[in-house]
Amino acid sequence: MSESFTPVGMPLTITINGVRRSLSVDPWVTLLDVLREQLELTGTKKGCDQGQCGACTVLIDGRRVNSCLTFAVMYDGAEITTVEGLAVNGALHPLQQAFIDHDAFQCGYCTPGQICSAAGLIAEGKAKTAEEIRELMSGNICRCGAYTNIVAAIQQAMGRS
């Protein structure tokens, strides 16, 4: 049997930053737009909206993905973490602290995506050297060119996690 739905207002239950939310979403709305417009979590940024810049990176079930290139309705039951969900009881996540320590941004627009992507990178455990960090962070573009400090911040956070 197939489940079929009318194309408006489909039910969606997700756990967002540890809180279970039941929503009604149109199937053509991206996860990015649900986060920003419906849940008012505007930390996640819309850069290119085409999967080319990484500003919209969030963690779905612990894996980093581009939230602009996926429909929210596909993630019923998923756990989603955005930059707003990284701090614990008001204490900054080690990556957030490291980005401050290393001045790893200028305008800051790419920063939430950079930090969520770096959290995914550390969880994957595949990057050890600066070279490997650069390669596996290449999906996050920083138009201000803060890359050197971003790599240093990630190295600091890796050392602490």
Next chain:
Amino acid sequence: MIEFQYARATDVADAVRQIAGNPGAKLVAGGTNLIDLMKMEVERPAKLIDITRLPLKQVEDTPGGGLRIGALVRNSDLAYHAPIEQRYPVLASAIKSGASQQLRNMATTGGNLLQRTRCAYFYDTTTPCNKRTPGSGCSAIGGHNRMHAILGTSDACIAVHPSDMCVALAILEAKVHVTGASGDRSIAFADFHRLPGDTPQRDTNLDAGEIITAVELPPKGFARNYSYLKIRDRLSYAFALVSAAVGLELDGDTIKEARFALGGVAHKPWRDPRAEAALQGQPANAATFARAADVLLRDARGYEHNSFKIDLARRCLVRALTQAARGTPQSQSSKKIA
């Protein structure tokens, strides 16, 4: 964004049932290319059938000593899957060279095969494109064609296939398992993608209503002597100008078997048994590699902005063959080309 209906498939048979008889429907899994194209209104499905919950996520040993990769295995999972890294490292390397980790976390094995070209005119609905609107003309011939094909082109289309993974699958002689309303069949990798000819709107020989269920790798993985070398405009997160996948079987310095294919140069991974035969029984050195590259590229033809690809492809292939023969494959994190 266009509006569409959405349904989840509960199993493979259900997906086949839902897609059959609904020509306006499309399957969605990773969605990294389809959703991009929907935003540009190049793809306008009336319905999306979500197949992400189907049980096609395993990598299993086959009785013959190969591996069967489920169509929904994510690109990142496949690239770091230990038996792939150990037995088919050219495939792991090619996957790691493509896209970004975020995209590889979403993109699936089957979806990678079904990627559409990144030709800018295909994406631009204000320009003619025979692949998007058959019969409207090709804007790339006579337009900006620096990224375009040099082999296997037609007067209708000079687009290239964008995948890195598929270049490696071509030399591994993978089989594509599909199912549809008329049953199961498997397609040799060389026959899966098509040249544009006068029907560039058809990228593959998958029939309407068929679903890829798995990609099977034969036992031979060229784990000792291989390389995937990708040349692009920036060091990471860019499509290939040209790339080469190489697998060699050596007896001392003598080549027992050579397989190689080029990416970024044609509407499908470009492989030619005549060029590979030119290396059989030959010493593994720069002169024989150059001869093989000349055979592979003998029909190459440049357009206004991409003639540089002919020599670049030749050099890329010779370098990849050299790396493979030395047992020093191209690293996908250190970008120094040794």
